[in-house]
Amino acid sequence: MYRYDEFDHQVVRERVAEFSDQVSRRLSGDLSEEQFRPLRLMNGVYLQLHAYMLRVAVPYGELTSGKMRRLAHIARVYDRGYGHFTTRQNIQFNWPKLSDIPAILKELAEVEMHAIQTSGNCIRNVTTDAFAGVAADEIEDPRPWAEVLRQWSTFHPEFTYLPRKFKIAISGGAQDRAATFFHDIGIRLVRAESGDAGFQIIVGGGMGRTPRVGRVLNGFVAKSEILSYLEAILRVYNLHGRRDNKYKARIKILVDALTLEGFRAEVDAEWQRIRGSVVEVPAEEVERIGAYFADPDWQALADNPPELAAARSRSSAFNGWVSANVMAHRVPGYAAVTVSLKPVGGIPGDATADQMDALADFADRYSLGALRVSKEQNIVLPYVRQDQLHALWQALVAEGLATANKGLISDIIACPGLDYCALANARSIPLAQMISERFSDIARQHDIGEVTLNISGCINACGHHHVGNIGILGVDKRGEESYQLVLGGDATQTAAIGDIAGPGFTAEGVVDAIETVIGVYLAQRQNGEPFIDTYRRIGLTPFKEAINAAR
Amino acid sequence: MSRQIVSANRLTDGLVVFRTAAGTWSERVEDARVYTAEDAEIEVAAASREATVVVGAYAVDLEEQGSAPSRLRERIRATGPTIAYGPAAVITPRRAAGA
Ligand code: SF4
Numbered sequence: 001m002y003r004y005d006e007f008d009h010q011v012v013r014e015r016v017a018e019f020s021d022q023v024s025r026r027l028s029g030d031l032s033e034e035q036f037r038p039l040r041l042m043n044g045v046y047l048q049l050h051a052y053m054l055r056v057a058v059p060y061g062e063l064t065s066g067k068m069r070r071l072a073h074i075a076r077v078y079d080r081g082y083g084h085f086t087t088r089q090n091i092q093f094n095w096p097k098l099s100d101i102p103a104i105l106k107e108l109a110e111v112e113m114h115a116i117q118t119s120g121n122c123i124r125n126v127t128t129d130a131f132a133g134v135a136a137d138e139i140e141d142p143r144p145w146a147e148v149l150r151q152w153s154t155f156h157p158e159f160t161y162l163p164r165k166f167k168i169a170i171s172g173g174a175q176d177r178a179a180t181f182f183h184d185i186g187i188r189l190v191r192a193e194s195g196d197a198g199f200q201i202i203v204g205g206g207m208g209r210t211p212r213v214g215r216v217l218n219g220f221v222a223k224s225e226i227l228s229y230l231e232a233i234l235r236v237y238n239l240h241g242r243r244d245n246k247y248k249a250r251i252k253i254l255v256d257a258l259t260l261e262g263f264r265a266e267v268d269a270e271w272q273r274i275r276g277s278v279v280e281v282p283a284e285e286v287e288r289i290g291a292y293f294a295d296p297d298w299q300a301l302a303d304n305p306p307e308l309a310a311a312r313s314r315s316s317a318f319n320g321w322v323s324a325n326v327m328a329h330r331v332p333g334y335a336a337v338t339v340s341l342k343p344v345g346g347i348p349g350d351a352t353a354d355q356m357d358a359l360a361d362f363a364d365r366y367s368l369g370a371l372r373v374s375k376e377q378n379i380v381l382p383y384v385r386q387d388q389l390h391a392l393w394q395a396l397v398a399e400g401l402a403t404a405n406k407g408l409i410s411d412i413i414a415c416p417g418l419d420y421c422a423l424a425n426a427r428s429i430p431l432a433q434m435i436s437e438r439f440s441d442i443a444r445q446h447d448i449g450e451v452t453l454n455i456s457g458c459i460n461a462c463g464h465h466h467v468g469n470i471g472i473l474g475v476d477k478r479g480e481e482s483y484q485l486v487l488g489g490d491a492t493q494t495a496a497i498g499d500i501a502g503p504g505f506t507a508e509g510v511v512d513a514i515e516t517v518i519g520v521y522l523a524q525r526q527n528g529e530p531f532i533d534t535y536r537r538i539g540l541t542p543f544k545e546a547i548n549a550a551r
Numbered sequence: 552m553s554r555q556i557v558s559a560n561r562l563t564d565g566l567v568v569f570r571t572a573a574g575t576w577s578e579r580v581e582d583a584r585v586y587t588a589e590d591a592e593i594e595v596a597a598a599s600r601e602a603t604v605v606v607g608a609y610a611v612d613l614e615e616q617g618s619a620p621s622r623l624r625e626r627i628r629a630t631g632p633t634i635a636y637g638p639a640a641v642i643t644p645r646r647a648a649g650a
Pocket residue numbers: 415416417418421422423424425456457458459460461462463
């Protein structure tokens with residue numbers, strides 16, 4: 001993975017010193033809350049419903065065992081013994097004291113971590129596929145480019161005060177596992193007929209109160225020109241984006257207003273001015289960064305070793321876990337493993353300090369010390385030998401981390417909701433717990449098969465409910481919680497925003513409605529098609545009718 | 552006649568606190584002094600001058616009867632997350648696996 005150079009170290013150290021000084025001036029009263037608020041937000045410190053919250057960046061989701069141990073240490077010493085992994089591949093601590101935050105940031109800086117670009121109207125932390133560099137369907141590894149973008153966007157003087165926050169995702173797989181169609185800018189590695197790899201640029205996607213599927217702005221941008229092209233987009237946005245209305249300030253609204261063609265014309269005009277100029281990333285720099293993502297020393301191994309086959313036939317629990325949580329690797333004999341942070345009745349994305357330490361140990365023992373945070377709020381071990389899968393599984397079982405539900409109905413993505421979030425209308429976590437209890441039978445989950453389920457506690461859509469195959473939105477109905485059910489969303493390259501199946505559910509009511517929806521799917525399923533395919537084939541109506549009949 | 556209590560977040564640690572009859576701040580909602588809307592406004596203004604003690608003081612409506620805040624958001628804010636969390640919420644390996 002990328003290692004900081006002296007410049008990076010210095011930038012982070014200076015930022016820690018600067019913010020430490022600002023915190024002490026706030027505590028002494030030299031800074032008012034109005035003066036301090038934007039400063040703390042620039043450093044990832046929010047004030048939530050019950051306490052401060054610190055959001056720590058995990059650039060493109062990559063962690064080492066050493067970093068994970070440091071996160072565990074921070075959770076234990078400065079927080080209440082746990083952390084929460086988010087849909088943007090970051091981690092949040094829910095109970096830090098303001099007076100401890102300088103010390104926390106110092107501890108993070110020692111392991112090349114920080115909270116920069118985790119809040120404010122800047123280009124946020126770039127996200128990518130949690131299986132980057134190991135997925136069998138990958139065109140090219142997107143991580144070097146994610147790092148190029150990180151360096152380009154961090155403290156970019158022109159783009160520090162954008163009209164609104166700005167999110168970029170990059171994906172290298174044929175399958176889009178980074179939701180590129182739902183970011184301000186989505187970037188997909190594609191191959192031209194010439195055989196060259198380059199970038200497809202998608203713009204104006206987003207969720208929130210005005211969900212939009214992003215649209216292809218440019219089908220192929222050469223790698224050497226990526227920064228001038230992005231710079232051109234950002235300039236057009238920075239100039240024309242609406243600063244007068246927070247709800248109309250995202251780039252998706254600008255693209256709507258100018259039309260895609262109009263927006264493209266503006267971008268192209270700006271691009272022609274700066275194309276090939278100093279803003280481009282030099283080839284040597286790409287090579288230097290690429291070297292940090294060089295392959296580990298793979299052993300010459302064969303796929304499906306006999307010990308794996310034997311263990312699978314011996315234990316149906318292990319077999320179920322392998323079929324759900326183990327993904328094909330581009331290198332024979334290896335596997336990419338998802339460690340589910342969604343146990344039955346658990347809190348999606350939460351991990352205790354002890355679990356983080358255990359994960360760090362497992363990474364050292366079984367995954368060359370590497371871990372990833374996925375946008376599904378799980379942890380990925382990317383370099384596991386297939387002949388060690390059984391040993392890893394046994395170790396995970398002992399820690400309660402072997403839930404075999406990746407991509408299944410209880411692999412729920414949920415925002416913190418009203419249990420933590422000051423903006424929430426309704427709770428998300430208890431609902432996620434109820435759903436995973438209702439569908440706790442793992443054999444039944446495997447029978448239902450692939451389906452994504454997302455819960456947001458308000459229209460800001462941090463739980464990505466618009467793009468869940470099944471989505472739930474919490475709303476406020478005269479001071480009480482109410483839930484809306486949405487069906488048919490899709491975060492992948494076959495992107496879709498879900499349709500409203502029904503409003504006004506109680507928490508229990510929405511769980512029953514999901515049960516009904518699954519019943520319709522199972523009755524209508526053909527040839528083992530996944531939920532989303534049945535939905536596309538038969539449409540919303542049969543689901544809606546069944547829900548209403550059962551109400 | 553609406554009855555209110557005054558709440559804020561403590562500056563140093565961010566925790567939710569309530570204005571007491573003694574003019575101090577307590578983490579326990581039970582310690583909160585109940586005001587009329589008019590008096591609560593005065594108290595909020597006073598709290599905003601305690602900038603090194605608390606942040607974001609505001610008045611919270613109470614239910615017509617009893618001493619609980621009327622809105623769910625304020626009830627959760629007053630008593631903490633409604634779910635067990637952290638080490639207290641660890642799921643046993645058997646249950647985690649859905650066995
Ligand atoms: S979706 Fe709403 S409730 Fe959930 S975390 Fe985002 S702002 Fe908070």
